[in-house]
Every structure is written in structure tokens, then in C-alpha cells.
Amino acid sequence: MDKIMVVSCEKVKKVYKVTLEDSPLYPDGKGGQLGDRGTIGNNNILSVEKNCVFLDGEVQLGENDLYIDFDRRKDIEVQHTAQHLFSALAYNKYSLNTVGFRMAEEYSTVDLDSKDLTEEVIKEIEKMVNDAIKISIPVETSIVKKEEAMTIEGLRKTVSEKVTGDVRIVTIGELDTNACGGFHVSNSCQLQIFKILSWEKIKGNYTRFYYVAGERALEDYYDKNKLVGELCRTLSCRENEINIMLDKVISDKKSAELELRSITQKYAEILAKDLMNNSENINGMKLVFYPENSMISNFLPKYIDLSEYILIFGESGQFTVTSKKINCKDYFDFLKTTEEVRGGGNESRVNFKGDLSEDLVFQQLKVYLSKL
Ligand SMILES: [Zn+2]
Known part of the structure; x- marks a missing residue:
């Protein structure tokens, strides 16, 4: 159990806003990532901001026990590194730029700067991500001075002028080099599987992809498989007959409504x-x-x-x-x-x-x- 210094604790509506000294907790939404969760003392961390958290109970000032939910962090690492791979391969093969990223509790989204991607292209990028997972590529990080970061060749995205201090560079073998302060796995094989759930056009010229990776993808496969099984039982048919059966049910319903x-x-x-x-x-x-x-x-x-x-x-x-x-x-x-x-x-x-x-x-x- 780690220790954390609580500087102040004030009640805000039904929760407690707690200021921390040198918080190791990752803030919600920073770089599109989910924030850390865990406990301080006996209280649950509800949300995290820079050097401050919201707890569900009051905590004493001074030193307290800190527990960080590392299972959650592992999941965050997986979803986030999956984004690096997806963005990198979309860029390397199709010159598509990532213009948005957001991680949610159930899925994550990446926005690419094209509105005309065919299903074949999308399937191809998904396959390339899974191929990269399969061949176990090390994911390495290094800290460099900003001036040095600005001169690195082949950086997927140039380092923003706004960045101050040292820059963390994340490389995935030959596939990707990018500046990022988020959490990452140490090897692509830890992603296990990458699955695009759906996509939609947004803001006129972009496409938003909803995806899951790792345990989330396995869980999703389990749920979808269960759903298909339930549909087969309800419709008394095989998996490949579900669409035909549903068309028939809808058409029968229409006829019955007309007759009624x-x-x-x-x-x-x-x-x-x-x-x-x-x-x-x-x-x-x-x-x-x-x-x-x-x-x-x-x-x-x-x-x-x-x-x-x-x-x-x-x-x-x-x-x-x-x-x-x-x-x-x-x-x-x-x-x-x-x-x-x-x-x-x-x-x-x-x-x-x-x-x-x-x-x-x-x-x-x-x-x-x-x-x-
Ligand atoms: Zn990252």
C-alpha cells in the first residue's frame, strides 16, 4: 500500500474534494484517457483532477493509505496502446491522420480525417493491427528534451508548441514513434485482440471508430456470442439463418397488422x-x-x-x-x-x-x- 499526503479536504455537495501533495494518480480525460481509480483511506476515488481527487467520504489531513486500481490501469494501457497502433497503421498505409481520441468505460473512439473509407479498407486496418499484436512488438518509451523531440524524424504527430519541459516518446518497433504521456503496455502481444465495433461519419469530413481491445474485446465476443445463441433459440434457426428469419418475422408482422x-x-x-x-x-x-x-x-x-x-x-x-x-x-x-x-x-x-x-x-x- 502506497502513502499519500492529503493537504485539504472539503465537502462539495455530497462528495469530498481532496487536494493531494505529489499525486501519482492519472487525471480523467488527460490525453483522451480514462483516469485512475482506487481508494484513499477507506474512501473510494470517484474522479481525478490534477493534484486533486473527489472521494465518497471524508479523509483526515496528513498521510493516508493510497490504493491504485492497477487492473483498471492495465485495461487503460491496453485500450490506449491499441489506439497508437490503429492510428499508426491508418497513417502508415493510408496517410490518415488521427484528429480525436476518447476512452470511455465500455469502448474507445478514434477519429480519422476521412469520410470516404470503405469497409475493405477498415477491415484491412483492423487486420494489420491484429497482425502487429500477433508478432509481439516491444513498446518502448524514452524521455527527451523538447528541442530534441522536435527534431525526431518520422514522428507521427509533431510535438505541440504548447508542450513545455521534457517529452516522452513512445515507439512501437518500426511501426510508430509518437510523443505521449499516457499509459502503454510493454509489448503489443498484451493487446490480445483488436476489434472495431462500428464507425460513423462525424463533423462532415471525419470518421469516428468505436473499438475494444484485450479483455474488453474478449468480453464483447462472449456477449455477442451469447446474444447470437439467444436469437437462434428464440427464432429456432441456425446462426446463418438469423437474418432470413428476422426478415420473415417482420414481413409476417406487417401482413398480420394489415389483416387486423x-x-x-x-x-x-x-x-x-x-x-x-x-x-x-x-x-x-x-x-x-x-x-x-x-x-x-x-x-x-x-x-x-x-x-x-x-x-x-x-x-x-x-x-x-x-x-x-x-x-x-x-x-x-x-x-x-x-x-x-x-x-x-x-x-x-x-x-x-x-x-x-x-x-x-x-x-x-x-x-x-x-x-x-
Ligand atoms: Zn499514448
């Missing part, structure tokens, strides 16, 4: 006749009530003679009143005087909702009609 729609429409036509025959007469006006919000109720206005009848349908606090016999908007205004309702519409149709029972809405409509 047609049957519903026919049923609504028959039901409308029955509802009109059994309508309630209020103050000389014929009222039809259908207590449902369904495909059937949506077809009813088509088959109920709205110049003669007033149709109200709905349930669970959501209703529609439609007719040419009354001013539906006027009824809605009447309802608003006693009930809390939201909605609107026009003279021949209003839709509204509120905490209203079917009974109440129907009774209020009857009261309204009896006053006309």
Missing part, C-alpha cells in the same frame, strides 16, 4: 350500426358512448353519422368527443369549468385528458346536452 386493420375496420362498421341503434336520446340529441381507446374506436367516427349523432369514446382519463350536431369545443369549455382537463381541438372534434372516470365524462356530456 382490415378486420377491425369491418367490425367497426358493424358496431357503429349497433351503437347508433342503441343511442341515448338527450334533449332530442342522439348520444353514442364507447368506453375504449383502441383501433376500433379510432374507426368509429368514419361509420357513425356525425351529422346526426354525438360520439364520445375513450378510457383511463383520455377521451374524444366528435360530432357535427353540437359545437364540441363549446362542450370542452363547459367541462373545463368543473374539471381539471387538458386538451383541445375544433368545433367538430375535441381530444382531452385528465383524472376523469368514463362515467363522469359521460354524465357531464349529458348535463351539457340537457342545457342546450
Whole structure:
């Protein structure tokens, strides 16, 4: 267990901001990388900034135990070195420049400065990265003065003018030389496997690649394989038949929906006749009530003679009143005087909702009609 000096500790909302002396912790997001995690005293490190961390509990000032999660750091090394290899091979073979990098907890992204990469090219770069992993290339770092760094030939990216002090140079055999302050593995074979998950065009001219490497890639393969197995069981088919089966399921669903729609429409036509025959007469006006919000109720206005009848349908606090016999908007205004309702519409149709029972809405409509 390492030791760390805590200089200050203050509560910020529900967490504690802790200033450290000579923090060995890698900050979140620096160079696109994930930051370190671990514990200080008995408290978990939630996030890391330069010389300061956020903890989930209070810590005493002075010397404290520090535990750094090195499994996480190993994963960070793997994902980050994978980015070096991917960027290097895309540059070496296709002159593509890396214009962005971000590591997240589940995957990482690299942005290349082209929008026209074919699937073949992408597959080729992925293969080259995996070939480089296979032949175990040492990854070496050296510290040089900035002036010296500026003169190194074959540097993938020139050292920024903003950099001050010494520069760390990371080389992967003959493949790559680049200035970088992040974490790296010591040999390409530690990456195990590199997999591009997907890619998309961004900012008009760039392509963003989502990738995983090492344990993350193995975990991803395990998950995808499990998913494929589940799909095969659900669809009762082999792996290579999943697409065909899904096309069939979607096409069957479409046909069933069309058939259901047609049957519903026919049923609504028959039901409308029955509802009109059994309508309630209020103050000389014929009222039809259908207590449902369904495909059937949506077809009813088509088959109920709205110049003669007033149709109200709905349930669970959501209703529609439609007719040419009354001013539906006027009824809605009447309802608003006693009930809390939201909605609107026009003279021949209003839709509204509120905490209203079917009974109440129907009774209020009857009261309204009896006053006309
Ligand atoms: Zn690096």
C-alpha cells in the first residue's frame, strides 16, 4: 500500500474534494484517457483532477493509505496502446491522420480525417493491427528534451508548441514513434485482440471508430456470442439463418397488422350500426358512448353519422368527443369549468385528458346536452 499526503479536504455537495501533495494518480480525460481509480483511506476515488481527487467520504489531513486500481490501469494501457497502433497503421498505409481520441468505460473512439473509407479498407486496418499484436512488438518509451523531440524524424504527430519541459516518446518497433504521456503496455502481444465495433461519419469530413481491445474485446465476443445463441433459440434457426428469419418475422408482422386493420375496420362498421341503434336520446340529441381507446374506436367516427349523432369514446382519463350536431369545443369549455382537463381541438372534434372516470365524462356530456 502506497502513502499519500492529503493537504485539504472539503465537502462539495455530497462528495469530498481532496487536494493531494505529489499525486501519482492519472487525471480523467488527460490525453483522451480514462483516469485512475482506487481508494484513499477507506474512501473510494470517484474522479481525478490534477493534484486533486473527489472521494465518497471524508479523509483526515496528513498521510493516508493510497490504493491504485492497477487492473483498471492495465485495461487503460491496453485500450490506449491499441489506439497508437490503429492510428499508426491508418497513417502508415493510408496517410490518415488521427484528429480525436476518447476512452470511455465500455469502448474507445478514434477519429480519422476521412469520410470516404470503405469497409475493405477498415477491415484491412483492423487486420494489420491484429497482425502487429500477433508478432509481439516491444513498446518502448524514452524521455527527451523538447528541442530534441522536435527534431525526431518520422514522428507521427509533431510535438505541440504548447508542450513545455521534457517529452516522452513512445515507439512501437518500426511501426510508430509518437510523443505521449499516457499509459502503454510493454509489448503489443498484451493487446490480445483488436476489434472495431462500428464507425460513423462525424463533423462532415471525419470518421469516428468505436473499438475494444484485450479483455474488453474478449468480453464483447462472449456477449455477442451469447446474444447470437439467444436469437437462434428464440427464432429456432441456425446462426446463418438469423437474418432470413428476422426478415420473415417482420414481413409476417406487417401482413398480420394489415389483416387486423382490415378486420377491425369491418367490425367497426358493424358496431357503429349497433351503437347508433342503441343511442341515448338527450334533449332530442342522439348520444353514442364507447368506453375504449383502441383501433376500433379510432374507426368509429368514419361509420357513425356525425351529422346526426354525438360520439364520445375513450378510457383511463383520455377521451374524444366528435360530432357535427353540437359545437364540441363549446362542450370542452363547459367541462373545463368543473374539471381539471387538458386538451383541445375544433368545433367538430375535441381530444382531452385528465383524472376523469368514463362515467363522469359521460354524465357531464349529458348535463351539457340537457342545457342546450
Ligand atoms: Zn499514448
